Amino acid sequence: MAKTDFEVPALRDYLRTPDLRPGAMAKSAPFKAAPRHQQALGFPEALVPDWERVAVAKLGDLLGKYRSLRVHLDSCVKCGACTDKCHYFLGTGDPKNMPVARQDLLRSVYRRHFTLAGKLFPRLVGARDLDAALLDEWYGYFHQCSQCRRCSVFCPYGIDTAEISMAAREILDEIGVGQKYCNEIIAKVHAIGNNLGLPGPALANTLEGLEEDVKEATGVDVRFPLDVEGAEVLLIPPSADFFAEPHIDGLIGYAKVFHQAGVRWTLSSYASEAANFAMFIGNYAQMRKVALRIRQAAIDLKVKRIVVGECGHAWRVAYGFWNTLAGPFDFLDPRYPVPQHIVEFTYDLIRRGALKLDKEANDHMKVTFHDSCNVARATRMGDLPGGQFVLPRALIKASCNHYFDMAPDTIGEKTFCCGGGGGLLTDELIELRVKGALPRVQALHEVRQEHGVTHMAAICAICKSQFTKVLPYYGIPMDSVVSVHQLVGNAIRLGTSS
Amino acid sequence: MPLLTVTYALLLYAAAGIFVVGTGWRIYGYARTPAPLKIPTTPAPVTRLGAAGRVAREVVLFESLFKSDKWTWIFAAAFHLGLLLELLRHLRYFLQPIGTWVTLVQPFGVYGGMAMLAGLAGLLGRRLLVARVRYVSGPSDYLMLLLLLATGLSGFSIELLERTDIVSFKVFVLGLEYLDWQPLPGNPLLLAHLTLVAVLLIVFPFSKLLHAPGIFFSPTRNQADDARERRHLAPWAARLERGGAGEV
Ligand code: SF4
Numbered sequence A: 001m002a003k004t005d006f007e008v009p010a011l012r013d014y015l016r017t018p019d020l021r022p023g024a025m026a027k028s029a030p031f032k033a034a035p036r037h038q039q040a041l042g043f044p045e046a047l048v049p050d051w052e053r054v055a056v057a058k059l060g061d062l063l064g065k066y067r068s069l070r071v072h073l074d075s076c077v078k079c080g081a082c083t084d085k086c087h088y089f090l091g092t093g094d095p096k097n098m099p100v101a102r103q104d105l106l107r108s109v110y111r112r113h114f115t116l117a118g119k120l121f122p123r124l125v126g127a128r129d130l131d132a133a134l135l136d137e138w139y140g141y142f143h144q145c146s147q148c149r150r151c152s153v154f155c156p157y158g159i160d161t162a163e164i165s166m167a168a169r170e171i172l173d174e175i176g177v178g179q180k181y182c183n184e185i186i187a188k189v190h191a192i193g194n195n196l197g198l199p200g201p202a203l204a205n206t207l208e209g210l211e212e213d214v215k216e217a218t219g220v221d222v223r224f225p226l227d228v229e230g231a232e233v234l235l236i237p238p239s240a241d242f243f244a245e246p247h248i249d250g251l252i253g254y255a256k257v258f259h260q261a262g263v264r265w266t267l268s269s270y271a272s273e274a275a276n277f278a279m280f281i282g283n284y285a286q287m288r289k290v291a292l293r294i295r296q297a298a299i300d301l302k303v304k305r306i307v308v309g310e311c312g313h314a315w316r317v318a319y320g321f322w323n324t325l326a327g328p329f330d331f332l333d334p335r336y337p338v339p340q341h342i343v344e345f346t347y348d349l350i351r352r353g354a355l356k357l358d359k360e361a362n363d364h365m366k367v368t369f370h371d372s373c374n375v376a377r378a379t380r381m382g383d384l385p386g387g388q389f390v391l392p393r394a395l396i397k398a399s400c401n402h403y404f405d406m407a408p409d410t411i412g413e414k415t416f417c418c419g420g421g422g423g424l425l426t427d428e429l430i431e432l433r434v435k436g437a438l439p440r441v442q443a444l445h446e447v448r449q450e451h452g453v454t455h456m457a458a459i460c461a462i463c464k465s466q467f468t469k470v471l472p473y474y475g476i477p478m479d480s481v482v483s484v485h486q487l488v489g490n491a492i493r494l495g496t497s498s
Numbered sequence B: 001m002p003l004l005t006v007t008y009a010l011l012l013y014a015a016a017g018i019f020v021v022g023t024g025w026r027i028y029g030y031a032r033t034p035a036p037l038k039i040p041t042t043p044a045p046v047t048r049l050g051a052a053g054r055v056a057r058e059v060v061l062f063e064s065l066f067k068s069d070k071w072t073w074i075f076a077a078a079f080h081l082g083l084l085l086e087l088l089r090h091l092r093y094f095l096q097p098i099g100t101w102v103t104l105v106q107p108f109g110v111y112g113g114m115a116m117l118a119g120l121a122g123l124l125g126r127r128l129l130v131a132r133v134r135y136v137s138g139p140s141d142y143l144m145l146l147l148l149l150a151t152g153l154s155g156f157s158i159e160l161l162e163r164t165d166i167v168s169f170k171v172f173v174l175g176l177e178y179l180d181w182q183p184l185p186g187n188p189l190l191l192a193h194l195t196l197v198a199v200l201l202i203v204f205p206f207s208k209l210l211h212a213p214g215i216f217f218s219p220t221r222n223q224a225d226d227a228r229e230r231r232h233l234a235p236w237a238a239r240l241e242r243g244g245a246g247e248v
């Protein structure tokens, strides 16, 4: 078990709703962006002088632009249905991590400035002026929301705390209080093309190394092409896939699939990142700028299709927002969805019998699957609603003999976030990340006990990084996390079909 | 015209006016504000018709609430269904002649009233007893429940204790409708009931009662899951695309 200066929650026979522990996470806050991080995105470098006024004005601006914000701030009836649904509340007991309480941090200011009741009777309706203390709470608790939308599933009006925390973070940026982790990363994408700041030559090197590794392991020349003009498919993976275990095994899996399919594909050194952290800070213009890079790469490389790798929020932006932000993609082949998920791509091949998979290759594992929050609650795969649950499982089951689902109220649309999404995957938030992972780890623990599950497959770069980091705190080895396409890659029989 | 009648006539006109104009203004605000991105909570219907069905299920069955908390669902369903029955029953004061179906509803009205009060009591109990819900409850949340309870109780007591002269009350209501004021019977319970109803109407557009129109406008529920198939672009986003006005 890793060393900690906080108490790691105990795994029990079932997940208990904690008692309220007011202030338990009051001190949790990520590092603030330095002036240069702010400047790179065109945000004020430090807290602006009349920040109260600027913040309220920005809130007004957003209220005119986002119907979700306006409707969701008005509609909450404080029914409490969402109060026990957030993994950060379940893991910490801090009442301000109950979704409605998190929303109320912003709603109180909305009421004060934008509603008659809040102007006339602030105490009665919980309206508050934005002061330094509330600003601190905003920064702390809107960075304890991974924008996973679990609360939204359960709210009778679909109130989405993710929308609220995105708006809050946008206001924070506007007054000069940005978050270092997100803003630094977005600037890297603008400058270099990926979150890791991996320049083209380093990328080429990595890919060459991978070709050698795969050749050594399988004897087959599986290519990892970079910047190949005229390829059919442009693959946009999360950059973690170039870098660390188990992500990289997923990338090897994609390459093997393309190899077997006989499809000419390429990566791009200009747009080598599926992730779009601008969503986490709620900034449309930044999000669009990141998305346009990918459009440009597709045009420059003259590809016909775009396929996206395993990454949850990236798939949300790609599936749900690309068409809006960077569309129309009328220069691509209209016979395929734009964009397509690598899981959809592989699933089609399996269905057509174009891949030979030896399940025995994964017989040393008993596998379960973690539905990533963004994939589960903000996207789809395939033609039918819920395909995002069916297709990844179909891939895993086609590649493994031993598969077990976790408890029904912890998967599918009710899945728990890994605890590291929404721009919170940073070291200084480790206590939040460990505690927020509790509901997922509890469910994993149960299938490990009951079925002897050894591995959890994930379909998101953030989930994979988060789990490899936090599972050891709970006494579960970090290498029990695998990529979905790692399982496919293990099982694929290379060179047996055209 | 007695002062009482004039006072109540003016109060009820004002309340109805504030309700209609205020709520209409909020709805106009919702309708006018674009939803720039596709954000249905998935799995979601892939057609617009399907999405309309989803909203209908939320309105009629409280589908999402059923997923989250069975007790809250039972109390909320009892209250809203009871309220609906009561509202339908009250149509007899507004319609002349009374339609057959309004007549048919009458016997159920009493049960509606009981369901409404039981549901409200349950919701209040939950608000007081469950620590999480108590934490997120403010004074206005309790007041709203008390206001609804008082409205229901006053109506119910009229039924039990003070059989108002229904005929002359109906004459008063129809008089309001046709701008031909008729005297209002002065029973204290009736006056209390009317006052509470007026307060509810006035408070509606300024309070969380806006959840009623809100549900129809919630993008997470009313959008179809068709982002890849249809390009969705808000007017301000289109301006941004054209490089106009430096909007962000
Ligand atoms: S479930 Fe929705 S309406 Fe109920 S308290 Fe939570 S946010 Fe408010």
Ligand code: SF4
Pocket (backbone or CB within 6 Å): A085, A086, A087, A088, A097, A098, A099, A102, A144, A145, A146, A147, A148, A149, A150, A151, A152, A160, A161, A162, A417
């Ligand atoms: S979006 Fe997820 S992290 Fe944020 S409040 Fe809702 S359940 Fe919690």
